[in-house]
Amino acid sequence: MIPKSYAIIGSGAVGGLYGSMLARHGHSVHFLMRSDYEFVQQNGWTIESPWGDFQLPRVNAYSSAAELPPCDVTIVATKSTGNDALPELLRQSTSQGGVVLILQNGLGVEQQVAEFFDPQRIFGGCCFLCSNKVGPGHIKHLDFGRIVFGPLLTNAPSMETAQQICQQMSGAGIDVQASDDLNMVRWRKLMWNITFNGLSVALDASTDQLIHDPASLALSRDIITEVYQAARACGADIAEHWIEKTIDNTRNMVPYDSSMRLDFLAGRPMELDAILAKPIDVAKQAGAAMPKTEMLLQVLTYLQAAKG
Amino acid sequence: MIPKSYAIIGSGAVGGLYGSMLARHGHSVHFLMRSDYEFVQQNGWTIESPWGDFQLPRVNAYSSAAELPPCDVTIVATKSTGNDALPELLRQSTSQGGVVLILQNGLGVEQQVAEFFDPQRIFGGCCFLCSNKVGPGHIKHLDFGRIVFGPLLTNAPSMETAQQICQQMSGAGIDVQASDDLNMVRWRKLMWNITFNGLSVALDASTDQLIHDPASLALSRDIITEVYQAARACGADIAEHWIEKTIDNTRNMVPYDSSMRLDFLAGRPMELDAILAKPIDVAKQAGAAMPKTEMLLQVLTYLQAAKG
Numbered sequence: 325m326i327p328k329s330y331a332i333i334g335s336g337a338v339g340g341l342y343g344s345m346l347a348r349h350g351h352s353v354h355f356l357m358r359s360d361y362e363f364v365q366q367n368g369w370t371i372e373s374p375w376g377d378f379q380l381p382r383v384n385a386y387s388s389a390a391e392l393p394p395c396d397v398t399i400v401a402t403k404s405t406g407n408d409a410l411p412e413l414l415r416q417s418t419s420q421g422g423v424v425l426i427l428q429n430g431l432g433v434e435q436q437v438a439e440f441f442d443p444q445r446i447f448g449g450c451c452f453l454c455s456n457k458v459g460p461g462h463i464k465h466l467d468f469g470r471i472v473f474g475p476l477l478t479n480a481p482s483m484e485t486a487q488q489i490c491q492q493m494s495g496a497g498i499d500v501q502a503s504d505d506l507n508m509v510r511w512r513k514l515m516w517n518i519t520f521n522g523l524s525v526a527l528d529a530s531t532d533q534l535i536h537d538p539a540s541l542a543l544s545r546d547i548i549t550e551v552y553q554a555a556r557a558c559g560a561d562i563a564e565h566w567i568e569k570t571i572d573n574t575r576n577m578v579p580y581d582s583s584m585r586l587d588f589l590a591g592r593p594m595e596l597d598a599i600l601a602k603p604i605d606v607a608k609q610a611g612a613a614m615p616k617t618e619m620l621l622q623v624l625t626y627l628q629a630a631k632g
Numbered sequence: 633m634i635p636k637s638y639a640i641i642g643s644g645a646v647g648g649l650y651g652s653m654l655a656r657h658g659h660s661v662h663f664l665m666r667s668d669y670e671f672v673q674q675n676g677w678t679i680e681s682p683w684g685d686f687q688l689p690r691v692n693a694y695s696s697a698a699e700l701p702p703c704d705v706t707i708v709a710t711k712s713t714g715n716d717a718l719p720e721l722l723r724q725s726t727s728q729g730g731v732v733l734i735l736q737n738g739l740g741v742e743q744q745v746a747e748f749f750d751p752q753r754i755f756g757g758c759c760f761l762c763s764n765k766v767g768p769g770h771i772k773h774l775d776f777g778r779i780v781f782g783p784l785l786t787n788a789p790s791m792e793t794a795q796q797i798c799q800q801m802s803g804a805g806i807d808v809q810a811s812d813d814l815n816m817v818r819w820r821k822l823m824w825n826i827t828f829n830g831l832s833v834a835l836d837a838s839t840d841q842l843i844h845d846p847a848s849l850a851l852s853r854d855i856i857t858e859v860y861q862a863a864r865a866c867g868a869d870i871a872e873h874w875i876e877k878t879i880d881n882t883r884n885m886v887p888y889d890s891s892m893r894l895d896f897l898a899g900r901p902m903e904l905d906a907i908l909a910k911p912i913d914v915a916k917q918a919g920a921a922m923p924k925t926e927m928l929l930q931v932l933t934y935l936q937a938a939k940g
Contacts, residue, residue, distance in 0.1 A: 526834075527934055539933035546927070615923035619854070625847035626835055 325485050327396040327492055328352060331417035333389070335360065337455040337583070338427055339401030340463045342471070342498060344369045344380050349496035354384045354392050354417070361387040363460035373465035375497055389413045394420035397489060403587070404428045404598035411440045418445070423485060425473060427451055429517050429583075430598025431510055431606060434476040447486060448506050449473020450513035454580045467578045474503040511555035512562050515570045517599050519547045521584035522620040525594065525627060532579040535571065543616070545571060550614045554607035588627070596624055633793050635704040635800055636660060639725035641697070643668065645763040645891070646735055647709030648771045650779070650806060652677045652688050657804035662692045662700050662725070669695040671768035681773035683805055697721045702728035705797060711895070712736045712906035719748045726753070731793060733781060735759055737825050737891075738906025739818055739914060742784040755794060756814050757781020758821035760881075762888045775886045782811040819863035820870050823878045825907050827855045829892035830928040833902065833935060840887040843879065851924070853879060858922045862915035896935070904932055 329352040332343035339355070347353040357364055368381040386392050389412060398417045400410070407428075414437075418424060424441060426433050426448040434448040454467040471493070475482035486502040493500045503509050523534050523544060534540045548570050555562050584594050600621040604614050637660040640651035647663070655661040665672055676689040694700050697720060706725045708718070715736075722745075726732060732749060734741050734756040742756040762775040779801070783790035794810040801808045811817050831842050831852060842848045856875050863870050892902050908929040912922050 527931065527938070529934075529938065533938065537934050537937055539930045539937065543927060543930040543934070546930075616927045619851060619924045619927050622847045622851040622854075623835065626837075626845050626851070629845055629847065630835070630837065630841065 325396060325423075326488050329393065329395040329397070330354065331392050331395040331398040331422075332356060333398060333400045333413050333417070334402030335364070336401065337457045337463055337465075338451055338453065339399060340369060340457065340461075341371060341373070341453075341455050341465050341469075342399065342401070342427075342493070344371050344378075344463070345375075345498050346493065346496045347380055347383070348378055351492070351496065352384075352395075354386060354395060356386050356389055356392060356413070358387070360460045361385055367461055370462045371465065372463065373469075374467070375465070375469065390416050392417040394418070394422060396422045398422055398424050400424060400426045400428060402428070403592075404430050404433060404595045405593045407433065407436060407598075410437060414441065421445070423447055423489075425449060425489065427471065427473070428598065429513070429521075429595055430602060431514065432602045433598060434506065438476060443476050444482065446476040447473055447482075447489070448476060448510070450509055452513070452516075454578060456581070456586065466580065470499040470501065472501045472503050472509045474506040474509060476506060478504045505561070507558065508555075508560040508562060511551070511558065511560035511603075512566060514555070514599070514603055515548050515551045515562075515566060516574070518551050518603065518617055518620070519544050519570070520574060521582045521595075521599060522617075522624060523547070524582040524585040525588045526620060526623045530579050530581055530585075531574050531577055535575050541571070544574075547616050547620065550617050551603070554603065554610070554612040554614055554617075557610040557612035558606055559610075588631075594624060594628055596621060596628065600624065633704060633731075634796050637701065637703040637705070638662065639700050639703040639706040639730075640664060641706060641708045641721050641725070642710030643672070643693075644709065645765045645771055645773075646759055646761065647707060648677060648765065648769075649679060649681070649761075649763050649773050650707065650709070650735075650801070652679050652686075652771070653683075653806050654801065654804045655688055655691070656686060659800070659804065660692075660703075662694060662703060664694050664697055664700060664721070666695070668768045669693055675769055678770045679773065680771065681777075682775070683773070683777065698724050700725040702726070702730060704730045706730055706732050708732060708734045708736060710736070711900075712738050712741060712903045713901045715741065715744060715906075718745060722749065729753070731755055731797075733757060733797065735779065735781070736906065737821070737829075737903055739822065739910045741906060742814065746784060751785050752790065754784040755781055755790075755797070756784060756818070758817055760821070760824075762886060764889070764894065774888065778807040778809065780809045780811050780817045782814040782817060784814060786812045813869070815866065816863075816868040816870060819859070819866065819868035819911075820874060822863070822907070822911055823856050823859045823870075823874060824882070826859050826911065826925055826928070827852050827878070828882060829890045829903075829907060830925075830932060831855070832890040832893040833896045834928060834931045838887050838889055838893075839882050839885055843883050849879070852882075855924050855928065858925050859911070862911065862918070862920040862922055862925075865918040865920035866914055896939075902932060902936055904929060904936065908932065
């Protein structure tokens, strides 16, 4: 299947960036939008990126999922906190057999979608990306940018589809890799997400503050190590040097407010279930304790209730 | 030895309250003071307490430890963060053979004093007390108030001395108990101190906020349990029901800003070594891991450096 059309569910810092890259290279891209719908309808996208700044004046924007055309690939780039609405959001754009590519943080989302959607057509991935929406229709992509994704069910046809999507995205200038080990991809991303999303809220700190103080660096390393050990217990074949690589990547990152910190500061719900609760739960079932990660979730749950 | 005179090193919310109670009942009490010296010299103490409000207009106040007279009992009620000065502070008031009673939070202070002072004459204790200094020479005692103390070296003469001090304090209206198990007394207090001093800073919360939110209550219980298990590993014979009793006591407490939170908010150093680092270290030597307590110390160390 060579994709001919894309629906983007959730046109924020992730969906807006990648969807605009695809549209800029001539692909048929359909953006489902909420708050920015009218603005983008009139003014299009403005993208600032180390891959090159550009404007996309004419955009296929929609304010309702029911208006989306059927597409070959539906990219889900919403926050996981709204996943209860996924059956409704996916219905129309996937109605003629297209696949779903879930670019969310956390664990277990593909399994959740598989409860109402053909698992053969589910793909998931992680974005190793520093990107913020800084205004209506305005994305500022700061650093990194790689998507690593793969099928929920690994078999020859699903890997072939992954390769074809990958090739087309890559041709649009996106840094992308297909993987046959989605579980590993998700856990490797969690090593960063749990640690730096979580601690940036718990300690009210940006990533560079966390990495430059000896106490928060030690705590970061402890949590990354807990996630690494949980990942191994859950069958994710991650090499041990990813512990230090996760720290080094963060040290070399531009100073960055994590998405969870931006959510918290803006009074939006944080992705605590997908990023923290689910991994802790899955690890526990595999016999791996994550006490510091569990404490981080307790702290964040308190902060969300107290300051939310 | 029936004590005839008391020196109070550190005349704050603890030393000011207990010293004033003793002086009010006619005992010879000598207060070493810092910032409040001139005020108390002129105006004396004002004590508000559930045990009865009172004023103590004439006070033996001193601004230098070298001016203190030799006393039978020297009570140390300073913050442990200043303990490097103890050899100097204790020299004069203990110069004719009196004993030292250390009423500080944390672990290991008696052992530290024993490095330069006759261990036969060292007593230590904990105050289960909500009390704040609210102005110059002005103590507001809010709730509880019991001192539990005992000798560093348990033998018949030292227990007899403890009983005599206890009797005299009790006669002055102080709620006080002598114990022959200082290690147990200290660890039992740590179950409260580590948890509620620490979390009140880490979560920017008063004790009643911590106890009424389900997530912070669960975290409090986890940390109390860690301290309980560490205490048992360190030979402190604490009954398991103290876990819930520590929570119940806090639930029934007046809403209270812990001393550590007051220190943090005022930009003073927190008692991290005595209250957290030392117990973690001692527990580790006894084979007990305290991961959430360790994370709490990491968080507090970060906050002290970042906001200090």
